[in-house]
Amino acid sequence: MAAVAPEEELSGSDVYVAGSSAYIAVGSSGLYVVDVRRPVNPQWVASVDTTGEAKGVYTISGFAYVADSPASLQLVNNRELRSLRIVVSYNTLGETRNVYGLASTVYVAGSGFGLGVFDVINRSSLNTNGHFLVHPYR
Numbered sequence: 001m002a003a004v005a006p007e008e009e010l011s012g013s014d015v016y017v018a019g020s021s022a023y024i025a026v027g028s029s030g031l032y033v034v035d036v037r038r039p040v041n042p043q044w045v046a047s048v049d050t051t052g053e054a055k056g057v058y059t060i061s062g063f064a065y066v067a068d069s070p071a072s073l074q075l076v077n078n079r080e081l082r083s084l085r086i087v088v089s090y091n092t093l094g095e096t097r098n099v100y101g102l103a104s105t106v107y108v109a110g111s112g113f114g115l116g117v118f119d120v121i122n123r124s125s126l127n128t129n130g131h132f133l134v135h136p137y138r
Helices: none
Strands: 014-019 021-025 030-034 043-048 053-060 063-067 073-079 084-089 095-102 105-111 114-119 127-133
Touching: 014 053, 021 053, 021 063, 063 105, 073 095
Parallel strands: 053 095
Antiparallel strands: 014 021, 021 030, 030 043, 053 063, 063 073, 063 095, 073 084, 095 105, 105 114, 114 127
16 A cells, blocks of 8 residues: 655665665665655655564565565565555564665565575565574674
């Protein structure tokens, strides 16, 4: 469900810029997209409320991946910016904090599980390739 343009100041925790769009993880307000073609006058485009607190965001191949705390990764279809929608959600083993994508793989970091690796070739579901607990003494 897309939200309306914000009338109050929002607190962003992460940003990813692709082309003329800035994707902003805005905590309990979800994911916001802002048109930054004119940096002196950025314009709100759309937003989608996520189930938790959006802490990290990365976009690749028409989708935004949102690290959504306390414990999930949200896949948002952003091909039509004015009608963002969550396609699928994956519950993680702990607090999800950051996300990064490369080709057909998305990497998620968080407390309680360290690193999650997801195969995103089939965008209708997220397939876990593995979870690796990051330990400083290994």
